[in-house]
Amino acid sequence: MLAKTPPMGWNSWNTFGLNINEEVVVETAKEFVRLGLDKAGYKYIVIDDGWSELDRDPVSGKIVPDHVKFPNGMKSVSDKVHELGLKFGMYSCAGTRTCGDYPGSFDHEFLDARTFAEYGCDYLKYDFCYMPRTANGPLMYRRMGLALKASGREILFSACSWGRDEVHKWIRSVGAHMYRTTGDINDSFESFRDIAFSQQDLLGYSAPGCFNDTDMLTVGMFGNGLVGTELGHGGCTDAEYRSQFALWCLFSAPLILGCDIRKLSPEMLALVTNKNLIRIDQDEEARPPIEQHVSLTSAKNRVYFKHLSGGEYAMGFFNFGEHEHRIRTNLTDFGLSASSGLKLTLKDAFTDEPFGSFTEYMNVPVAPHDCRVFIGRLENV
Numbered sequence: 001m002l003a004k005t006p007p008m009g010w011n012s013w014n015t016f017g018l019n020i021n022e023e024v025v026v027e028t029a030k031e032f033v034r035l036g037l038d039k040a041g042y043k044y045i046v047i048d049d050g051w052s053e054l055d056r057d058p059v060s061g062k063i064v065p066d067h068v069k070f071p072n073g074m075k076s077v078s079d080k081v082h083e084l085g086l087k088f089g090m091y092s093c094a095g096t097r098t099c100g101d102y103p104g105s106f107d108h109e110f111l112d113a114r115t116f117a118e119y120g121c122d123y124l125k126y127d128f129c130y131m132p133r134t135a136n137g138p139l140m141y142r143r144m145g146l147a148l149k150a151s152g153r154e155i156l157f158s159a160c161s162w163g164r165d166e167v168h169k170w171i172r173s174v175g176a177h178m179y180r181t182t183g184d185i186n187d188s189f190e191s192f193r194d195i196a197f198s199q200q201d202l203l204g205y206s207a208p209g210c211f212n213d214t215d216m217l218t219v220g221m222f223g224n225g226l227v228g229t230e231l232g233h234g235g236c237t238d239a240e241y242r243s244q245f246a247l248w249c250l251f252s253a254p255l256i257l258g259c260d261i262r263k264l265s266p267e268m269l270a271l272v273t274n275k276n277l278i279r280i281d282q283d284e285e286a287r288p289p290i291e292q293h294v295s296l297t298s299a300k301n302r303v304y305f306k307h308l309s310g311g312e313y314a315m316g317f318f319n320f321g322e323h324e325h326r327i328r329t330n331l332t333d334f335g336l337s338a339s340s341g342l343k344l345t346l347k348d349a350f351t352d353e354p355f356g357s358f359t360e361y362m363n364v365p366v367a368p369h370d371c372r373v374f375i376g377r378l379e380n381v
C-alpha cells in the first residue's frame with residue numbers, strides 16, 4: 001500500500017521554481033543521504049514544473065525532457081536517485097499546459113502516465129492550471145488516477161487542485177494518495193499561519209492511503225526561494241519554522257521539504273529530523289488533533305491535542321501573537337475529567353526532557369510566533 005503514512009520527501013518548486021536541472025536534483029539526492037534525511041523517513045525526490053521542452057514531440061506525442069536542463073534524459077536522473085535508495089517524483093498538470101506554461105496532460109493522460117512509468121517515476125504531482133472551461137476537475141483526476149494504475153508501475157498520485165471542487169470529499173475515491181487543500185504557501189509566518197487556520201474542518205477527511213496536503217514546507221528557506229516571486233522574499237525565524245513544522249506534524253500532513261537541502265542549517269536539520277515530531281506526523285492512525293482556540297488573547301493562539309497509537313498523546317501550544325503568552329488550557333476539554341484518577345505525563349518533543357504531569361489544566365509560557373510540543377501518556381495519579 002502506498003501512503004500508509006504521510007509521504008515525506010523534497011520538491012524543487014519552493015527554491016528553484018522553473019530553474020530546475022539534473023545537477024540540482026542529483027546533488028539534492030546525494031545530500032539527502034549524507035545528512036541522513038532518508039533514515040529519518042524522507043524518501044521522495046520530486047521535480048516540479050519546468051522540466052520539459054515547451055512542446056510535445058511531434059511524432060510520438062510524448063512530453064520531452066528539456067535537453068539543456070536534463071541532457072541525459074529522465075531515466076538517467078531517476079536511476080541515479082534510485083541508486084541512492086530514494087524514490088523519484090515528477091510533475092504534470094490536468095490542464096492543457098502546466099502553470100509554468102509547459103505541456104500539460106489534458107487528453108494525453110494515459111500516454112503520459114506510461115511515459116512517467118518508463119522514466120521509473122514513483123510519484124506524480126498533478127496540478128490544475130489551464131483547465132478548459134468545459135472540463136470537469138473531478139473527472140480529470142479520475143482519468144489520471146486510472147492512467148497511473150494502468151501504467152505498469154506503482155506511482156504515488158499527488159493531486160494539486162488547491163482545494164477546488166471540495167476536493168477533500170471525492171479525491172480519495174479517484175485513487176489519489178495526497179491532495180492539496182490550499183493555494184500556494186510562501187516563505188512567511190502569515191502564509192503558514194493562514195494555511196493552518198484554514199485546515200481544521202478538512203483534517204477529518206485525511207487518513208492512511210490519502211492525506212490532506214498543506215503544501216510543501218518552507219522550513220529552512222530563510223527567504224532564499226524562487227527568485228522574482230513571493231517565495232523569494234521574507235523568510236521566517238527559527239521559531240516560526242519550528243511552529244510550521246510542528247503544525248504539519250500535528251495535522252499528519254505530508255512532509256515535503258522545499259528548501260535548498262545543500263544549504264540546510266544544523267538547527268533546521270535537527271528540526272526536520274526530530275524523532276518525536278516525525279513520530280507524531282507518521283502515526284499510523286493519522287487522527288486529526290482536537291483544536292482549541294485560546295480566546296483570552298486577541299492573537300488567536302491555539303492548543304492542539306492529538307491521539308496517537310499505542311496509548312500516546314501529543315499536545316501543541318502555539319503563540320501566533322507578538323508577545324510572550326502563558327497559554328492556558330483545561331484538560332477536561334480534551335476528555336480528561338478531574339475525577340478520572342489519571343494524570344497526563346508529558347515530555348518536551350523538542351528536547352526529550354520530562355515536562356511534568358497534569359490533571360486539570362496546563363499553563364504554558366510560549367514565546368511569540370513559537371510553539372511548545374509535548375508527547376506523553378495517561379498514568380494513575
Ligand code: GAL
Nearest residue numbers: 013048049099100127160184
Ligand atoms: C502551482 C502549484 C505549485 C507549483 C506550481 C508550478 O499551481 O500549486 O505547488 O507546482 O504550480 O508552476
